[in-house]
Amino acid sequence: MSSLRDAHDQHDISTHHALEPAAAHTWIRRRRLTSYFALTYAISWPLWLLSHLARGTMGAVLLVVGAFGPMLAAAIIIRHLGATR
Secondary structure: OOOHHHHHHHHHHHHHHHHHHHHHHHHHHOOOOOOOHHHHHHHOOOOOOHHHHOOOHHHHEEEEEEEEHHHHHHHHHHHHHHHOO
């Protein structure tokens, strides 16, 4: 009986995860600018913080790569939403 219940619970979980990308897509479509800034910070700041910790050549590389965060975030948002022009 418990294996049947576990299978049912597993089905509910997999169905729930199947709906999440559509919800994320709708959220991003409604809040394009917010999504862009959030993604920009999520890409750039961790790299910049790591560059501060790494220092030296590796720190400089991480600093430069982090500077491409806004461009990368824009490309991801545009790709996710599809070019609409």
